[in-house]
Amino acid sequence: MEFYQLPAHRLHQLLRRKEVTSREVTESVLRQVERMEGRIHAYITLTPDLAMEQAASADARLQKGEGEPLTGIPLAIKDLICTQGVRTTCGSHILENFIPSYNASVIEKLKAAGAVFVGKANMDEFAMGSSTENSFLGPTCNPWDLRRIPGGSSGGSAASVAADECIASLGSDTGGSIRQPAACCGIVGLKPTYGRVSRFGLVAFASSLDQIGPLTKDVEDAAILMNAISGHDPKDSTSVDLPVPDFSAALSRDIRGMVLGIPRECFIEGIDPEVESAVREAFRTLEKLGARLVEVSLPHSEYAVAVYYIIAPAEASSNLARYDGVKYGFRARGMHDLLEMYRQTRLQGFGAEVKRRIMLGTYVLSAGYYEAYYRKASQVRTLICQDFEKAFSQCDVLLTPTAPTPAFRLGEKVDDPLQMYLSDVFTIPCNLAGLPGLSLPCGFSKKGLPIGLQILAGHFQEEKILRVAYAYEQNTEHHLRKPTLE
Amino acid sequence: MKITREEVEHVALLARLKFSESEKERFTTQLNTILEYMDKLGQLDTTRVEPTFHAVSGSNVFREDLVKPSISQELSLQNAPDGDNGFFRVPKIIE
Numbered sequence: 001m002e003f004y005q006l007p008a009h010r011l012h013q014l015l016r017r018k019e020v021t022s023r024e025v026t027e028s029v030l031r032q033v034e035r036m037e038g039r040i041h042a043y044i045t046l047t048p049d050l051a052m053e054q055a056a057s058a059d060a061r062l063q064k065g066e067g068e069p070l071t072g073i074p075l076a077i078k079d080l081i082c083t084q085g086v087r088t089t090c091g092s093h094i095l096e097n098f099i100p101s102y103n104a105s106v107i108e109k110l111k112a113a114g115a116v117f118v119g120k121a122n123m124d125e126f127a128m129g130s131s132t133e134n135s136f137l138g139p140t141c142n143p144w145d146l147r148r149i150p151g152g153s154s155g156g157s158a159a160s161v162a163a164d165e166c167i168a169s170l171g172s173d174t175g176g177s178i179r180q181p182a183a184c185c186g187i188v189g190l191k192p193t194y195g196r197v198s199r200f201g202l203v204a205f206a207s208s209l210d211q212i213g214p215l216t217k218d219v220e221d222a223a224i225l226m227n228a229i230s231g232h233d234p235k236d237s238t239s240v241d242l243p244v245p246d247f248s249a250a251l252s253r254d255i256r257g258m259v260l261g262i263p264r265e266c267f268i269e270g271i272d273p274e275v276e277s278a279v280r281e282a283f284r285t286l287e288k289l290g291a292r293l294v295e296v297s298l299p300h301s302e303y304a305v306a307v308y309y310i311i312a313p314a315e316a317s318s319n320l321a322r323y324d325g326v327k328y329g330f331r332a333r334g335m336h337d338l339l340e341m342y343r344q345t346r347l348q349g350f351g352a353e354v355k356r357r358i359m360l361g362t363y364v365l366s367a368g369y370y371e372a373y374y375r376k377a378s379q380v381r382t383l384i385c386q387d388f389e390k391a392f393s394q395c396d397v398l399l400t401p402t403a404p405t406p407a408f409r410l411g412e413k414v415d416d417p418l419q420m421y422l423s424d425v426f427t428i429p430c431n432l433a434g435l436p437g438l439s440l441p442c443g444f445s446k447k448g449l450p451i452g453l454q455i456l457a458g459h460f461q462e463e464k465i466l467r468v469a470y471a472y473e474q475n476t477e478h479h480l481r482k483p484t485l486e
Numbered sequence: 487m488k489i490t491r492e493e494v495e496h497v498a499l500l501a502r503l504k505f506s507e508s509e510k511e512r513f514t515t516q517l518n519t520i521l522e523y524m525d526k527l528g529q530l531d532t533t534r535v536e537p538t539f540h541a542v543s544g545s546n547v548f549r550e551d552l553v554k555p556s557i558s559q560e561l562s563l564q565n566a567p568d569g570d571n572g573f574f575r576v577p578k579i580i581e
Contacts, residue, residue, distance in 0.1 A: 097565075098565055099564070099565060101557050101561040101562070101564060101565075102557060193542065194540075194541055194542045195542045195544070208539060208540050208541070234549065237544075237547040238540070238542075238544060240542065240544070300530075302526075303526060303527060303530065305523075306523060306524045306526055306527050307527070309520065309523075309524070310524060317501060321502075324502070325567060326566070326567075326574050326576055327565070327566060327574060328565035328566060328567075329565065329567070330567070331567035331568065335577055336577050336578070337577055337578075338576055338577045338578075338579050339502075340577075341576065341577050342502040343499075343502050343503060343504040344504065346501075346502055346503050346504075347503055347504045347505070350503075355503055355505075355513075356513065356516060356517070358501050358503060359494070359497055359498065359501060359503065359513060359517060360517060360520060360521075362497050362500050362501040363489065363493075363497045363517070363521075366497065366500060373524065375537055376527050376528075376532060377524075377527065378537030378538055378539060379532035379535040379536070379537045379538075380527055380530055380532060380535075381537070381538040381541070382535050382536055382537060382538040383530070383532070383535060385538055385541055417516055417519075417520065418519055418520055418523055421520075432538075432541065433541050434540075434541030434542040435541075459542055
């Protein structure tokens, strides 16, 4: 095993025992980036000099025996999380040269923990997409099959972990953007409860749905990242002032007596048979470990995609009004009229999917349509939340596939936005209800593509999710399989 | 047809966007497909259902009105496409 292949918890042991330095680990990761990046394109911006400086300070701390679990660990950060002095593009032409003057709160926390930043990860423009093909800086390829998408929108964050171009990464999840790419790339991705992690410095897409979370090589690392980034932040008034548990302490192989809910609606028409059989096999494995399976019902989940593609674009159309060519970012040249300058700037600065969603959002909020679309969707959102409340009165966690199919081919769905939206069918309800959700590998298709199992729990019940995920992972070997890229 | 080409033009103005003729055509078709899919929400009776705007209940957050360090004028303007003497510069607004 090379250093770049190891999860953070293993590297931490080696670093603490001074069997390796952060400098060596970071150099090993940077060499892997050099080998892989031409084929994967996981990063928009690489920061090798910054990484080596941070590795040196981490080594100084570790020398004194002061290292924390992330001290000296190389991470990738999705390129919509603001990093002071390092450009933050959101995968968009309109922010192509934007250099934030402050750090997101999660970045401040990771810096204080002594983490090392390898670079900024590729993504669908403004996190709008499920394939990372909507990046202005070009698509990312799936390390398991370079002709396929890595999922999205946190496709760069997922591919960088799967290709060992970093040890772990941060992504953001508005409708599945951490979990679906984690499933496509065969890694672990956790979307925390809405309010668990500060959104300060996260460039806003849909503010009532967005949440930052980790993408990691295994479940133990997800717990470590969660320990580092969770907690109330006065700078984000939607972050919740609750004590943060030690998520690592929740990892237990024992899930005897836990009740796992299987939604009756989860094997919908159009689900890939290989996905269905891998997920059903995972249910059996968990049952053998002593958990009890019960059937539950989420009758309104079939409406979730329609609700989401009203609410998320509505919030986005408002959030993205700030890109007007005045305060920061790109401005169209040669304009002598203010309105024309706004319109040309936004026409040239945004890609097709972002414009489509701004149009959709503006339309559903406009006079005469607000009631029929936005208000209606917000009411159905209530019904979806109530379904979950009822389900969680009967079980500890819910299990579903993460995505209806393994990773699809690059270009396959670019001209059919509705088909692209439907790839989020299992991940979206969780965001609408503000719940935590995790995806972890539960098998492979015959073509060798990873398949993800999704675990959902009630608000602030990440520990239950981690416990089930850890027990499953410790009794299976899917997470140990690596893509063969040589 | 849920949305006409004229409505697409109107919404584009509201959203401060502008499209070529072929883009207008494409957006009209695509938005219609998506909006037709949204019709399924009409199957549900929601007359007595309260809307949800935030899934995790919260209350308004107040804080003391204290002066704290903030981003300087210089830093605030560093990403502006055009500026002059501490101001943002834009095309002329008043004729």
